[in-house]
Amino acid sequence: MRIRVVHRTSYRYDTPATGVIQMLRLTPRNHDGQYVINWRIDVSADCRLNQHEDAFGNLCHSFTAEGPLSELVVSVEGEVETRNTNAVMTGAIERFPPSLFLRETPLTTADDAIRDFAAATRAETGDDGLKLLHEMLARLHADITFDPDPTHTATTASEAFVLKRGVCQDLSHIFVAAARSVGIPARYISGHFHRDDGVTDQDAGHAWAEAFVPSLGWVGFDATNGICATDAHVRIAVGLDYLGAAPVRGTRYGGSGETLSVNVLVNQTQHQSQS
Amino acid sequence: MLSRTADNLYWLARYVERAEYLARILEVTQRLATLPIAYGGETNEWESAVATAGCTGAFSTQYSEANEETVTEFLCFSTANPSSIRNCFELARTNARAVRTALTMEMWDAINGTWLQLKRFGNGPTSREEFMRFLRWVQEASLRFDGRAYRTMLRNDAYWFSRLGLYQERADNTARILDVKFHLLLPTNERIGGPLDYFQWAAILRSVSALTAYHWVYKESVKPWLIADLLILKDEMPRSLASCYGNLVQNLDYIAQAYGRQGPAQRQARAIRTRLQNRRMEEIFQQGLHEFIGEFISSNNRLDSAITEQYLM
Numbered sequence A: 001m002r003i004r005v006v007h008r009t010s011y012r013y014d015t016p017a018t019g020v021i022q023m024l025r026l027t028p029r030n031h032d033g034q035y036v037i038n039w040r041i042d043v044s045a046d047c048r049l050n051q052h053e054d055a056f057g058n059l060c061h062s063f064t065a066e067g068p069l070s071e072l073v074v075s076v077e078g079e080v081e082t083r084n085t086n087a088v089m090t091g092a093i094e095r096f097p098p099s100l101f102l103r104e105t106p107l108t109t110a111d112d113a114i115r116d117f118a119a120a121t122r123a124e125t126g127d128d129g130l131k132l133l134h135e136m137l138a139r140l141h142a143d144i145t146f147d148p149d150p151t152h153t154a155t156t157a158s159e160a161f162v163l164k165r166g167v168c169q170d171l172s173h174i175f176v177a178a179a180r181s182v183g184i185p186a187r188y189i190s191g192h193f194h195r196d197d198g199v200t201d202q203d204a205g206h207a208w209a210e211a212f213v214p215s216l217g218w219v220g221f222d223a224t225n226g227i228c229a230t231d232a233h234v235r236i237a238v239g240l241d242y243l244g245a246a247p248v249r250g251t252r253y254g255g256s257g258e259t260l261s262v263n264v265l266v267n268q269t270q271h272q273s274q275s
Numbered sequence B: 001m002l003s004r005t006a007d008n009l010y011w012l013a014r015y016v017e018r019a020e021y022l023a024r025i026l027e028v029t030q031r032l033a034t035l036p037i038a039y040g041g042e043t044n045e046w047e048s049a050v051a052t053a054g055c056t057g058a059f060s061t062q063y064s065e066a067n068e069e070t071v072t073e074f075l076c077f078s079t080a081n082p083s084s085i086r087n088c089f090e091l092a093r094t095n096a097r098a099v100r101t102a103l104t105m106e107m108w109d110a111i112n113g114t115w116l117q118l119k120r121f122g123n124g125p126t127s128r129e130e131f132m133r134f135l136r137w138v139q140e141a142s143l144r145f146d147g148r149a150y151r152t153m154l155r156n157d158a159y160w161f162s163r164l165g166l167y168q169e170r171a172d173n174t175a176r177i178l179d180v181k182f183h184l185l186l187p188t189n190e191r192i193g194g195p196l197d198y199f200q201w202a203a204i205l206r207s208v209s210a211l212t213a214y215h216w217v218y219k220e221s222v223k224p225w226l227i228a229d230l231l232i233l234k235d236e237m238p239r240s241l242a243s244c245y246g247n248l249v250q251n252l253d254y255i256a257q258a259y260g261r262q263g264p265a266q267r268q269a270r271a272i273r274t275r276l277q278n279r280r281m282e283e284i285f286q287q288g289l290h291e292f293i294g295e296f297i298s299s300n301n302r303l304d305s306a307i308t309e310q311y312l313m
Helices: A098-102 A112-125 A129-143 A157-163 A168-181 B003-033 B045-052 B056-062 B068-077 B085-098 B105-121 B128-152 B157-185 B195-207 B211-218 B224-232 B241-259 B264-278 B281-287 B289-312
Strands: A002-027 A034-043 A050-053 A059-082 A186-193 A206-213 A217-222 A233-239 A248-253 A256-268
Touching (some): A002 A233, A034 B264, A112 A157, A112 A168, A129 A168, A129 A206, A157 A168, A186 A217, B003 B045, B003 B085, B003 B195, B045 B056, B045 B068, B045 B157, B056 B068, B068 B085, B085 B105, B157 B195, B195 B211, B211 B224, B224 B281
Antiparallel strands (some): A002 A059, A002 A248
C-alpha cells in the first residue's frame, strides 16, 4: 500500500517565545514491510535541523529556533510503501537484545490490577506466548473505550486501566505493561495508521505495541483497533514508552499561553495492484 | 512497451557497463603486475583478474596458464569468451540495433561508432602503450554512451529499463571485486601497513575509481575496513552496493508507478536496500565479510531473475 502522510504540529504563543528547542522523532526507517519513498521535514522558523540516531536506532532531528516566535509549525510530509508481513517485524534495526524491553518505566508500571488482568488471561490461555498476546489484545480492545477526553500525555498505564478509557497511547501502555508483567518483552511504537473507513484527517498520530515471541520475533499488536499490525501501519519510532518514542518533545524560553494543534493526514496515494 | 524491447534495453546497458568494468580491472591488473615482485608478492594478478571477471571456469578450459598475454587475449579480444570486451560491444550493438527506434540518435551513434572503431584494434594491441590506450578508449566509450543516454533520453520506461541494467551490472561488479579481494580487507589481517597491502588496497579503490573519493570521505590513510565501508555501505559513493540499490529501487519504483502495478522485483529490491541501510560495518565483519558478499551476490542474482520474469519475458 502506498501511504502518504502529512503531519503538522503547530504552536501558537500569546506572548512570543524567545527561543524553542525541540527534538523530533518524525522520520520512519525502512524494514522488510515498509519502504520510505520520500520524506521531508519543514520547520517554519529559521534553524538548522541536526540529524542523529538515538540508542534504539530511531532517526531524530533536533533544532533550536531563536525568537521572538509567536508561531511555530513543524510539518512533515512523505510517502511510504508498505507490505503486509502478517505483523512480524523483520529487517528493522535492532540495537538491543529483546530482554531489554522487559524494563518498566513510570508510564508503563504494571499495578496489581494490570498484573491480575495479565495473570488471569494467562491462566486461561496457557503459556503459549502468541495465544496469550492475542487474547490480551482482544480483551483490551473490548474492555477499554476509545475516548480522547479523560487522559493526557502523562497518564500512566494503571490510571488509564482504572478509567477503562483512553487513546491509542494509553491502550499501548497498558498492553506493554501487561505483557512485561508476564515476562514477555514488549515495546511502544509510534507511527501512523491508514484508516480504511475513508477518514483521512486525524487529530494525532497513532501508537501500538510490539511484543517478542521467540518463534517469530517482534510482532505488532494494535490494541486500539484490536488487530495486529498490517500494511496500514507506518512505523516511525520505537521506545520503552511514549516518552521514548514521542514525535515531538521540547521546551521554550519565555512566552506564555501556548496552544498546540496537531493535524495528521494519512491517505493512500494511488491504487496499485500487487502481483 | 514490449518485453522484448525492455529486454534489449536492459542488456544493452548491462553489456556496455560490463565492458567498462573489464577495462577497469585490466588497467589495475596491469599496474599491479608492473610492480617489482617484492611489492607484488607471490600472487598472480592475472589469475585474480580472471576470477574478478567471473570466468575462471571458461578460462581454464582454453588456457593452461594465466599471464599477461593469455588474459588480455581472453578478456579483451577472444570471440570464444562470451563476456570479452569485444563480445560485450558486439552484443550491445546487436541489442541496440533491435531497438533502434527506442534509442536516441546520439545513443545509437555512440554504440555503433564504438563497434566500428573496435575493428581498428584488430586482434590485440602490439605494445603495452597501445593496450593502455585501448583500455582508456573502452572506458571512454562507455562514458560517452552513458552520458548521451543521460542527456538525450526521454524519462520513460525505456530509460528506466536501461538504468536497471546498468545498476544491476554495476552492483554485481563491485560485489565481485569484494568477493575476490575480501581477504585483503579483513581487520584481522596481520600484515597491515606493508607496501604490498597498500598497493593492493589502492588497486581495489582504483578499480572503482574511488581513490580520491576515499580521501574526501575519510580524510585518513587507506585502511581496509574503511574501503569495505566505502564500497558497501556509503550512499554517496556511486559504485557502492548501497548506491546501486538506491538507484535500482528508484527506477523500479518509477516503472511500478507508470504501469500502476508492482511485484516481486520491487519487493526484493526494497528488501535488499533496507538490509544495506540498516547494517553497520562492525556487524558485517562480525558475521563474516565473505558470507555477506556471497549472500549479496546471490540475492542480486535473484533480483535479476525477478526483473526478467516480471518484465523481460
